[in-house]
Amino acid sequence: MYCDRCGLAAAEGDHAACVTARQLEPPRYCADCRRRMKVQVVPTGWTATCVEHGERRG
């Protein structure tokens, strides 16, 4: 599993800053495979798509 903000292994290192930043950012990396996702932000939400693992929404 990977950090969806910085793309590094979630179990390694400190991602506290990533977690805080994610309150004001959509995810950029797929948590399953760490591919960069295609992310579309709209005024009321976002969608993030990994070619392999599909779409996430927020």
Place this chain on the structure above:
Amino acid sequence: MPKILDRARARVLDDGAGLDEAGILEVLQLPDEDLPELLQLAHEVRMKWCGPEVEVEGIVSLKTGGCPEDCHFCSQSGLFASPVRAVWLDIPSLVEAAKQTAATGATEFCIVAAVRGPDKRLMDQMRAGVQAIKEAVDIQVAASLGMLTQEQVDELAEMGVHRYNHNLETCRSYFPNVVTTHSWEERWSTLTMVRESGMEVCCGGILGMGETLEQRAEFAAQLAELDPHEVPLNFLSPRPGTPFGDRPVVEGRDALRAIAAFRLAMPRTILRYAGGREITLGDLGTRDGLLGGINAMIVGNYLTTLGRSATADLELLKDLKMPVKSLSATF
């Protein structure tokens, strides 16, 4: 009261003339203990010359990422190792975003593209998008598509785009530290063409990119010279992978001083909260800025980052007894 505030009261509040560059600098240099008085004056200026209404806007990215330019703050430049990937928004999603924006009571919807300037594909997409929005939603459409040719200016005006955003981003003397792939003068020339077309000019920038207070004052004075209809004020939100990714965020008090100073430089402009206010000012500071010169805001999310919920902002306006500007008031 500090002398500069006496002078500002007479010149800006009473006569409606903006402070000059030296005066703006003096305001930016005021000590913290004078901040409440400064904000109060800026608020009075805004109330007298603009009124209590707040203009609410939503923005959306039509084309995200992959930009060939190198603006050092921007996660959408294709020249940096930013995690933002290139993506286009389809027309139905664009219309849906406009609908959601209108549902908040917003009167402005700005369509933005990460480009140096539009190509034919983007202009075609704009034409289709603006038409589809106008058929489905009661909202004014603005655009921000980078540097334009005269033909593109004319085309956008003819499509019914009522306001065009093109930020100078920072003052002329600091601009080469921020962008090297085009010049401040090139941006200025697009703004001149937009002005002459009859579209409203929206031009602002980002504070906290390493400019000095002198340069912040220079920027406000240069904007005042341009005299835009609207000035969006951003505070740097350092983006991972960009050259400015490790810069510190602007201190809340410095941001508030800047808001008041920009208001005293441009008493009649629409001074809009844009990106970065969440991290720089937080909830309390957001309120202070609305009581210190701000009279417009972007609600909801930004282009690649997220904002506070529109509901929280609208409740704040209600609390402050500041009515949201209605569509009928904008004609």
